[in-house]
Amino acid sequence: MIIPWGSDAPLYHRPVATVALIFSSVLSFVAFPARDYERWTLVLGAGIHPLEWLTNSFLHAGWGHLIGNMVFLWTFGLIVEGKLGWWAFLLVYLGLGAVESATLQLLIHTETPIFMLGTSGIIFGLLAMCLVWAPRNDVVCITWFRFTPVVFELSILWFVAFYIVLDIVAASLTGAVMATVLERSRTAIVAMALDHSSGAVLGFVLAAVLLKLNLVDCENWDLFAVLQGRTGRSKSRGKKAKVASHRVSVEFDPVAPAKKHGKPGANIPRVKSIEDPSAAALRTLRLHLEQGETEAAVAVFKRSSLKIAGWNPEEGDWLDLIQSLLDQNAWGDAASIMLDYLKRSDRPSPRVRLKLAQVLIQKLARPLQALKVLEQIPEGVLSDTLEHSRRRLVQQAEHMRDEGELELQDELW
Incomplete structure (x- = not known):
């Protein structure tokens, strides 16, 4: 596991909304006991419930689930909020969560209800936005080798690519990466994959649109500038x-002059x-x-x-x-x-x-x-x-x- 812990991307705004969202998620985890979660989770197969589109993103199934998502939110939320400002970032964060949650409730139909919670879809959306806006900036990463912490830097481009591959492989094998489904089934695995992929697609499209409309300034270090x-x-x-x-x-010289007279090209002047x-x-x-x-x-x-x-x-x-x-x-x-x-x-x-x-x-x-x-x-x-x-x-x-x-x-x- 590679854990991100900071970035060298330029920030133009303080992370007010990022800190507030982390605080709200921790408070929700502590204040609401696990047995009461079902009332606020995203329920698939039980109709359309708009309130759940917002509430499920502030719930987590355990300390590991919470800490993992908050670490990613801190690292990549800083980059996105650093370019948008607190209120625009808050709209983007809640919008990503609401749209990908609504997509799941509209597309997933099952006789046995499936309960989902967590910010994984939003996190993948933020990852995609960072990929568009700052692909060549580095992320400070921490991993462990033989129980020894190793700190290194990895570009956002390669970091996002790594986690997309990891998510595909892990979802294929276990149906569970960075989010928690309270009831496992084939439909649940599909819902998990759709949760992550829809968040990433939404984030990518949104980032590209904001960039196209000149609502965010990447100083021409965005993904499209890099590719071009x-x-x-x-x-x-x-x-x-x-x-x-x-x-x-x-230094262009289409015909090299011959060393001796009589050779081909000997009398052709150098261009x-x-x-x-x-x-x-x-x-x-x-x-x-x-x-x-x-x-x-x-x-x-x-x-x-x-x-x-x-x-x-x-x-x-x-x-x-x-x-x-x-x-x-x-x-x-x-x-x-x-x-x-x-x-x-x-x-x-x-x-x-x-x-x-x-x-x-x-x-x-x-x-x-x-x-x-x-x-x-x-x-x-x-x-x-x-x-x-x-x-x-x-x-x-x-x-x-x-x-x-x-x-x-x-x-x-």
């Missing part, structure tokens, strides 16, 4: 980059592009990034920085290159590129400075340099959530420094 190879860039910029990829390269070197370098960088050729993109970046005076990538290209290196765990190169970005960008993003400090602390064991990076963040530019992250990083760096972490100075810093 334009992360960090608008659609218009992505189209320009795609068109540019078909133009003649500065050269009239494209501006800065534009050509930028186009080549983008092309390598779109094709996932990170090492080639880094080489183009370094060569162009040395040979072309005043050359700088655009903001989205900087961020694409940094993210590509982070995805490949190339911590040293990523730190170097982030440092170049902070030095050369006219308006560097504070998030990049935070990420650089995080890499220096957690991956490269360079707490002193991380403290220097964090000290350069101007006051008042961070949101409350990012300011909390900054303070946490400062504490980690100071702890490493006090523990005597050896750090060598070099020219890079």
